[in-house]
Amino acid sequence: xxxxxxxxxxxxxxxxxxxxxxxxxxxxxxxxxxxxxxxxxxxxxxxxxxxxxxxxxxxxxxxxxxxxxxxxxxxxxxxxxxxxxxxxxxxxxxxxxxxxxxxxxxxxxxxxxxxxxxxxxxxxxxxxxxxxxxxxxxxxxxxxxxxxx
Numbered sequence: 001x002x003x004x005x006x007x008x009x010x011x012x013x014x015x016x017x018x019x020x021x022x023x024x025x026x027x028x029x030x031x032x033x034x035x036x037x038x039x040x041x042x043x044x045x046x047x048x049x050x051x052x053x054x055x056x057x058x059x060x061x062x063x064x065x066x067x068x069x070x071x072x073x074x075x076x077x078x079x080x081x082x083x084x085x086x087x088x089x090x091x092x093x094x095x096x097x098x099x100x101x102x103x104x105x106x107x108x109x110x111x112x113x114x115x116x117x118x119x120x121x122x123x124x125x126x127x128x129x130x131x132x133x134x135x136x137x138x139x140x141x142x143x144x145x146x147x148x149x
């Protein structure tokens with residue numbers, strides 16, 4: 001009888017040890033997954049800034065920032081605010097030489113639980129910016145597909 005009690009106690013201790021090890025392993029695994037999501041968001045924001053600048057350089061007439069934003073949100077829906085600036089300042093669609101598109105206010109939200117932290121606040125990401133020279137608007141041979149909404 002004493003051996004049976006000892007076996008049950010050992011089995012219970014093994015289960016507790018396994019549960020503690022599993023918690024540590026899952027926290028580590030979810031941390032890696034969240035960090036990977038953050039790197040993906042970083043790369044996608046860079047690509048969205050590049051694609052937005054390309055769209056603005058080929059298709060925009062300096063007044064349709066909302067269309068540039070919509071084009072960028074197709075790549076990364078979390079983008080909510082952008083700045084589009086044309087150079088030189090105050091230029092028209094015929095006289096602009098370059099366009100800069102900047103993603104601002106992007107935040108990354110962790111989804112992995114971290115012991116003792118409760119709900120985690122979103123982490124502000126840096127701004128992502130791309131500058132491209134102005135092309136002749138809608139004269140690019142690919143502008144028909146690039147500018148389609």
